[in-house]
Amino acid sequence: MASTFGNNIKISIFGQSHSEAIGVTMDGLPAGITLDFEALSTFLQRRAPGHSDLTTPRKETDEPKFLSGLLNGVTCGAPLTAIIENTDTRAQDYSNMEKMPRPGHADFTAHAKYKGFEDVRGGGHFSGRLTAPLCIAGGICKQILEKEGIFIHAEIAEIGGQTKDFQKVLEEAKAKGDSLGGIVSCHVEGLPVGLGAPIFDGVENKISQAIFAIPAVKGIEFGDGFQSAKLCGSQNNDAFYYDETGKVQTKTNHCGGVLGGITVGTPLFFRVAMKPTPSIAQKQETILYEKAESAQLEIKGRHDPCVVLRAVPCVEAATAIALYDLYLDAKKEG
Numbered sequence: 001m002a003s004t005f006g007n008n009i010k011i012s013i014f015g016q017s018h019s020e021a022i023g024v025t026m027d028g029l030p031a032g033i034t035l036d037f038e039a040l041s042t043f044l045q046r047r048a049p050g051h052s053d054l055t056t057p058r059k060e061t062d063e064p065k066f067l068s069g070l071l072n073g074v075t076c077g078a079p080l081t082a083i084i085e086n087t088d089t090r091a092q093d094y095s096n097m098e099k100m101p102r103p104g105h106a107d108f109t110a111h112a113k114y115k116g117f118e119d120v121r122g123g124g125h126f127s128g129r130l131t132a133p134l135c136i137a138g139g140i141c142k143q144i145l146e147k148e149g150i151f152i153h154a155e156i157a158e159i160g161g162q163t164k165d166f167q168k169v170l171e172e173a174k175a176k177g178d179s180l181g182g183i184v185s186c187h188v189e190g191l192p193v194g195l196g197a198p199i200f201d202g203v204e205n206k207i208s209q210a211i212f213a214i215p216a217v218k219g220i221e222f223g224d225g226f227q228s229a230k231l232c233g234s235q236n237n238d239a240f241y242y243d244e245t246g247k248v249q250t251k252t253n254h255c256g257g258v259l260g261g262i263t264v265g266t267p268l269f270f271r272v273a274m275k276p277t278p279s280i281a282q283k284q285e286t287i288l289y290e291k292a293e294s295a296q297l298e299i300k301g302r303h304d305p306c307v308v309l310r311a312v313p314c315v316e317a318a319t320a321i322a323l324y325d326l327y328l329d330a331k332k333e334g
Contacts, residue, residue, distance in 0.1 A: 003125070005210060008328035011137045011321055013213075015083075017122030017129040023083035024133035026140065028328075029069065031077035036143055040064070043139040046313040047131060049304075061087070064136050082136050086129075097121075100286045100295055104278025106215075111289070128215050128307060131314045138317020141324040150323065154186040154315040157271060159308055174305040177281030181216070181274050182308035184315045188257070188268035188323065193248075195263040195326045202261020203268070206326055210318035211272055216307045219273035223256025238266075272315055279303040 003013045008028055015022030041063065048062040062084055069080025097120035101107035106126040110118040118124055142152060160169045160180035173180045196203035208220050228236050231254075238250035250266055257268035279299045288295040304310065 003130075003213075005213070005321065006325045008325050008332070009141075009321075013130055013133045013137075015086075015130065015133070016119045016124040017127035018086060018124075019119070021083040021085045022130060022133050023064075023081060024137045025079050025081045026069070026137055027079040029075050029077075029080055029140075031075050033075040033144060035070070035073055035075070035140060037073065039143065040136070040139045043142070043313055043317075044132065044135050047135050047310050049310070062132050080140075082133070084132050084136075096297075099290060100288050100297055102278060102297065102299060103284045103286055104275070123215075126215060128304075128310075131214055131311075131317075134213055134321075135313055135317040138314075138320045141320035142316060145320055145324055145327065148190075148327070150188065150190040150327070152186065152188050152316045152319050152323070154184050154312045154319070156182060156308055156312060157185040158183040159306055170306055170309075178305075179277035179280050179303075180306045180308075181218075181276040182306060184272045184274065184308060184312055186268075186270055186272065186315050186319055188319065191257065191263045191265065191268055191323070192330070193263060193265035195323070195330050196258065196261045197329075198261045201329075203258045203263055203323075203326060204261060204270075206322040207270065207319055210322040211315065213318055214272075214274075214311060214314045216274040216277070216311065217272055218275045220270055222258055222268075222270045224254045225256075225271065228254060238264075272311075274308050274311055277304050277307050 005011045006028070010025075010027040012025045012027070013022075014024070044062050044064070064082040064084055067081045067083060069075060069078050097107055098116070101111060105123060107120060107123075110120075110124065110126060122129060145152070156166065157163065159166045159182035160173065162169050170180060196206070204222050211217055211220055224231070224236065236254050238252045238254055241249055241251060243249050248265070250264065253266045253269065255264065255266075256270055257264055257266045280303075281299070283296050283298050286295055286297045287293070
């Protein structure tokens with residue numbers, strides 16, 4: 001099981017939802033980068049659980065402890081490793097997961113792949129809890145990119161098909177013991193022309209790979225995305241022109257800032273679809289492994305009625321990791 005990403009910086013995420021700690025190692029960070037720990041803590045708190053009655057009541061401080069890679073708050077060139085201790089675990093809530101898989105979760109596929117040796121507590125290594133170390137790495141990459149004038153901002157676009165009154169639809173779903181999915185939109189300003197490459201190393205490819213590290217993600221579209229399939233070329237094409245400074249611009253941005261896998265210089269824009277939280281407070285049909293028969297399951301534990309609320313910084317983090325890796329590619333090319 002290798003949970004790694006990147007060519008120039010290598011991000012390795014480790015731990016399980018109910019293990020003693022979760023963490024990340026970042027290899028390839030340049031030496032001499034001063035980190036803003038207060039800004040990183042604020043970023044991590046946007047993802048942390050227990051801050052609303054519409055998120056899981058699990059209480060975790062999510063304050064990272066840096067084990068290596070820093071000297072007096074500055075990167076020293078060695079691999080940077082940070083951990084977050086898991087303090088509010090309740091393994092007993094998952095005692096029957098070894099016998100029957102939860103619908104919508106990775107329980108069954110993990111059981112089939114790892115022959116029953118997988119950690120089922122809270123989803124183990126498949127848990128959304130692992131987005132906390134993702135946000136450590138992403139928060140650091142985000143800080144570095146901002147120093148280069150590149151800014152990433154994500155926000156909730158939809159929840160349960162609604163574009164407003166999110167609290168109302170969430171409270172209604174929660175009262176029914178159900179959950180909702182939604183859409184997160186992401187904009188990136190300040191990207192230079194020329195990041196990325198055709199075929200396998202395109203900007204969309206790299207961002208998509210990183211975004212799918214967020215467990216609930218089921219789809220991603222850049223620019224007009226699937227809507228562009230309904231347009232004519234005359235409607236979808238972005239006309240070029242020179243502005244008053246002699247810089248090439250486009251009159252529209254249907255492409256979302258990327259052509260041929262390479263940044264155009266216009267704002268990068270994409271949307272991420274996230275499924276409803278699969279753990280719901282309703283009886284569900286499943287199977288019992290040992291008897292090879294159907295069964296009913298009533299899930300216990302503490303779960304988000306909608307992961308979208310806490311996924312916004314995760315989208316920013318994954319985007320920052322992918323873009324910083326591509327940015328380092330461009331610097332090597334000169």
